[in-house]
Amino acid sequence: MNRRKFIKRTFFGLTGIGLVTGLYTWQIEPFWLEFVKVKMPIKNLPDDLVGKTLMQISDMHVGKRFDHRYIIKSFNKAKEFNPDFVVYTGDYVSTHKGKVLYDVLDEVFGHMVKGKIATLGILGNHDYGINWAEADVADQIASKLSDNGVDVLRNEATAISGLHFIGFDDYWGLNFNPQKAMQHFDPTKATIVLCHNPDVCDEDVWGQYNSWILSGHTHGGQVKPPFLPPFILPVKNRKYSAGQFSLSNDRTLYINRALGHLWQVRLNVRPEITLFELQKG
Structure with missing residues (x-):
């Protein structure tokens, strides 16, 4: 040649x-949605919750960035797992020309996955509209979630069948108050914290908390070249990309890679719905 x-x-x-x-x-x-199965050992878990399932769905980003029918199809697949608990960890929308497409959001919310025992959610930064500064947008999204059977925790806690959930409002939003949320923590109770942005894990707000923290926000970077870290991660702590992390004081962080996308591009970071199996810790 x-x-x-x-x-x-x-x-x-x-x-x-x-x-x-x-x-x-x-x-x-x-x-190309992946259902990731993870064992979740929890301290003080009631006997009757052992073996139950908890599904985490995060970062749907309903808007104009991609076809929203993909989210609906994903929900229909997720329903086949018939989860006991479902938690949504924020960023339900992406704005289009500065506006939330509430009609499209209503359509998607009409197909949401519900837990047999409970369905809970928190807000993310995109749920606060432009520059994360529109309280009325956050309030409207929270109201729509409640109307669709989601118990929204905004620096609040709730106990369901002996499992306690603490929900932080978003780190970058207008209502972040982890001290208010964590005042409900009881170390003798089985507890899970829902916290959209994993950077909060490095803040001095945790006290003696020693259980699971479920986050999203990063999308795993969406693009990860082989053998290299993601180019873009919207966090200060660059190790917080995706997956499970052991933290100080016996805390465990799990970062979901997101169901939706800010931009319709992914490489080596498939979209994810996580299915946890509850176990004695």
Whole structure:
């Protein structure tokens, strides 16, 4: 093979690889949902909750960035698992031209996955509208969640069948008050904290808390080249990308990779719904 043919074949080969990769990251992986199963040992878990399932859904980002029917189809798949608890950990919307598409959100919320025992949720930064500064947007989204059977925790706690949930309002939003939320913590009770932004794990707000924290927010970076960390992560602590982390004082953090997307592109970071199996800790 002469040099000209080699260069030509190399050029077309690399062009073809680029086109295939581009198509995959745009049209395939963003909709290739993975159900991730995780064991969840919890201290003081009541006997009758052992073996129950808790589903985490995060970062739906309903708007114009991708076809919202993907979220509805994902919900229908998730319902086949018939979870006992469902928790939504924020970022239900992405604004379009500065507005939340409430009609589309209503359609999606009409298909939400519900837990047999309970369904709970918290808010994320995008649920506070433009620049995370629109309290009326957050209030309206919270109201719509409640209307659809989701118990929204805004620096609040609730106990259901012996399992206690503490929900933080968003770290970047207008109503972040972890001290108010954590005043409900009882170390003798089985407890899970819902906290959209994992950076909160490094704040001095946890006291003696020693159980699970469920977060989202990062989307796992959405694009992760082989053998390299994600290029973009919206957190100060760059280790908080996705998955399970052991923290100080016997805390365990889990970061969901998100169901939706800020932009319709993913590489080595498939969208995720997490299914936890409750166990004695």
